[in-house]
Amino acid sequence: MTTHGGRRGQAERDAITVETGYALCSAAFAAAxxxxxxxxxxxxFELPGGLERALPVVGAVLAAVLFLARVVSVLVRFQHSSQPSQPGRTKPDS
Known part of the structure; x- marks a missing residue:
């Protein structure tokens, strides 16, 4: 992922930016x-009082969990996809 001296090239920085944006947008959609x-x-609908108050709270908790899970899964997958499967070797599809 890094070039000589540990510095990232412009293409790598652009890929990270795009992947982060994708992770956030898809996570927001999943949460919604x-x-x-x-x-x-x-x-x-008209629901009994306790249920009508509980469902939005449960929905908000579920939305937060979905958001975090989606962001983490996309970024972890991106991190692992940009590295060779074995040190010193190229990816099989390259």
Whole structure:
């Protein structure tokens, strides 16, 4: 991932920026869908009092967990994909 002297080239910095943006956008989408799926019924329908208050809280917790899980999974996958499978060897698909 690094070139000589530990400095990253412009292409590597651009790839990191794009991957970070993708991770954040896809995580925000996953969190919004998760929140909507759980809290949506409480916002659209008349439900018993406790359930109507609990569903948005549960949805917010689920959204936060989904957001963090998606960001971590995308960035970890990116980190592992840019390194050769064995030291001193190139990737099989290169």
């Amino acid at each position: 869908v998760g929140y909507g799926a759980v809290a949506g019924p409480a916002l659209l």
